[in-house]
Amino acid sequence: MENTLAQYASTASLETLFSHFAQVAKHDQERSELTHGVLKRLESYELEIHTLKMDLEDQSNSRKRYQLRASNLEDQKRKMEQIIDKDPYVVVLIDGDGSKFLDELLRDPVSGAAEAAQRLRQKIKDYLMDTPLGAMDVPILVRVFANLNDLARSLRFSNVIESADDMRTFAENFTNSRAEFDFVNVGRGKENADSKMRKMLSHFLKNYQCKKIFFAGCHDNGYLHDLREHVGDPNAKDRIVLIETTAAELGFLNLGFPMIRLDTVFRSEPLGNERKTKPEIFRTRQSSESLDTATPPDITSTPSPSLSASKTATSAPPLVPTASFSTSGNGGTSIKYPSSYATAGGSGHQNIVVQTAKSKNPKTIEYNELGHRLDPPVQVPLKTNPSQASYKAKLDRIRPSSFCNNFYLAGKCKWGSDCDRDHGTKLTPGEIAIHRYRARTSPCPSGADCDDYDCPLSHHCLNDPHCTRPDCKFKTSRNGDLHLSQEELVPRSRWTEGIDFPTA
Numbered sequence: 001m002e003n004t005l006a007q008y009a010s011t012a013s014l015e016t017l018f019s020h021f022a023q024v025a026k027h028d029q030e031r032s033e034l035t036h037g038v039l040k041r042l043e044s045y046e047l048e049i050h051t052l053k054m055d056l057e058d059q060s061n062s063r064k065r066y067q068l069r070a071s072n073l074e075d076q077k078r079k080m081e082q083i084i085d086k087d088p089y090v091v092v093l094i095d096g097d098g099s100k101f102l103d104e105l106l107r108d109p110v111s112g113a114a115e116a117a118q119r120l121r122q123k124i125k126d127y128l129m130d131t132p133l134g135a136m137d138v139p140i141l142v143r144v145f146a147n148l149n150d151l152a153r154s155l156r157f158s159n160v161i162e163s164a165d166d167m168r169t170f171a172e173n174f175t176n177s178r179a180e181f182d183f184v185n186v187g188r189g190k191e192n193a194d195s196k197m198r199k200m201l202s203h204f205l206k207n208y209q210c211k212k213i214f215f216a217g218c219h220d221n222g223y224l225h226d227l228r229e230h231v232g233d234p235n236a237k238d239r240i241v242l243i244e245t246t247a248a249e250l251g252f253l254n255l256g257f258p259m260i261r262l263d264t265v266f267r268s269e270p271l272g273n274e275r276k277t278k279p280e281i282f283r284t285r286q287s288s289e290s291l292d293t294a295t296p297p298d299i300t301s302t303p304s305p306s307l308s309a310s311k312t313a314t315s316a317p318p319l320v321p322t323a324s325f326s327t328s329g330n331g332g333t334s335i336k337y338p339s340s341y342a343t344a345g346g347s348g349h350q351n352i353v354v355q356t357a358k359s360k361n362p363k364t365i366e367y368n369e370l371g372h373r374l375d376p377p378v379q380v381p382l383k384t385n386p387s388q389a390s391y392k393a394k395l396d397r398i399r400p401s402s403f404c405n406n407f408y409l410a411g412k413c414k415w416g417s418d419c420d421r422d423h424g425t426k427l428t429p430g431e432i433a434i435h436r437y438r439a440r441t442s443p444c445p446s447g448a449d450c451d452d453y454d455c456p457l458s459h460h461c462l463n464d465p466h467c468t469r470p471d472c473k474f475k476t477s478r479n480g481d482l483h484l485s486q487e488e489l490v491p492r493s494r495w496t497e498g499i500d501f502p503t504a
Contacts, residue, residue: 089139090212091204092124092243096146096183097193098219099245100267101170106155109166113173117142117181119265124214127241127260133211141180143200144171145193148185153418158271194478198226205236214241216266218248218259221447222478227255246270362498363453366491372448372484373459374491378440379433387430394431398422405439408432410454447479453497460484 012020105112105119124140152167161167171183186192197217204210217223230236242252242259245266252259261268366374381388395403404421406413409432413419427435436456444450444457461467461474465486469475474482493502 088211091141092214093200094144094216095193095197096144099216103160106160109169110173113170114177117177123262144183145186145196214243216243218244218252219246221249224251362496365495367493368488369492373450375458381434381437391431391434394425405456409456443474443477
């Protein structure tokens with residue numbers, strides 16, 4: 001090859017050699033550029049590889065950190081689950097003012113209390129058998145909240161127990177039957193038991209060691225607001241179980257929580273002195289037209305004066321004047337005669353004047369189109385009224401007690417001498433008017449559905465429809481907001497005591 005190039009170089013012309021040299025130089029330049037490009041690419045690849053190595057090392061370190069953190073979290077989760085599952089339990093919350101034990105249990109306050117505790121515990125265990133807790137021997141905590149004095153009075157007046165001591169004995173023996181059972185006397189106050197029930201419901205829902213909460217308060221609409229807060233919460237739905245004793249209010253049936261009955265433990269009917277005849281507006285209503293056009297049967301009848309002449313002529317008894325008969329609102333009957341009449345027998349006999357019977361105005365309740373009870377207006381006592389000072393002085397003398405609404409305003413009190421409010425102070429008509437107004441400033445616990453003809457409390461705000469107070473007690477009553485608009489203050493039906501149908 002070298003000889004060939006040498007011969008070519010010796011024989012080729014200078015111009016040819018320059019041309020060949022130029023071609024060789026060009027190839028060398030191309031080769032140099034190619035080599036330089038390859039080296040530059042290798043350099044970039046080496047830099048990229050270095051970067052990737054750094055990223056890989058960083059990712060490896062991060063993965064190790066996350067793996068360590070995940071491992072720590074898994075350990076913490078296992079420990080928390082062990083803590084939660086270590087001592088699981090269930091709780092039974094009972095509003096004892098409304099959910100009452102069976103009569104047969106209450107009448108024997110010693111052994112009956114132990115039997116009530118045993119039956120209640122067994123029924124709860126039977127329910128748990130169909131749940132994941134069935135295979136576990138979980139403690140069952142029971143809390144009964146009640147005003148023992150008022151509860152004992154109700155039971156005594158219904159002839160369930162003989163004395164108030166029987167109820168206290170029952171509560172003590174129920175509490176002592178098992179270490180985890182408590183019958184708590186909440187004392188006087190309408191909201192005491194309710195408040196305890198609400199607080200305990202919230203407390204046990206926050207404690208995940210509590211696996212089930214059995215809630216016996218379906219007789220009281222006041223609990224609906226608290227339970228509605230947990231509708232849609234799958235955790236609460238799995239844990240809350242409602243206990244129905246007396247017939248549950250409709251709102252509880254629509255919550256979606258499981259509901260059970262324990263008829264071998266609790267009464268299914270209210271006490272005799274708790275029953276009320278409720279004006280069932282919507283049950284009997286067929287249509288608004290039928291309500292408006294319905295008329296009560298005649299309560300006044302007048303014997304026909306068109307007696308035959310022959311009959312009156314031959315009848316021996318004296319003439320008897322026409323009399324009208326009318327029923328009073330309370331179910332009685334009055335007979336109204338003419339103011340005077342002459343007895344048979346001719347002249348010489350005097351006219352006898354018969355006193356016309358005075359009929360007592362029947363008590364009535366009006367409802368709007370929504371079935372909300374409407375209150376009659378009440379007169380606001382003047383601050384300059386002299387009775388204000390005398391009323392306050394008498395009230396101060398009996399504190400911390402107060403005047404009995406039923407005794408002073410309705411004229412009767414079912415508790416009689418056992419009532420814990422004052423009956424002994426003599427109030428003047430002016431003072432009674434002041435007390436009536438004071439009573440009307442308080443919302444009725446039964447709310448809009450109240451059907452007590454003698455109820456002295458209010459069922460909507462006294463200032464409706466113009467109340468502007470942000471802290472009005474009728475806005476936050478146990479039955480919700482009791483304010484009414486101008487349209488809602490229009491009465492649509494009236495119920496009269498002693499008559500079993502509404503009048504327009």
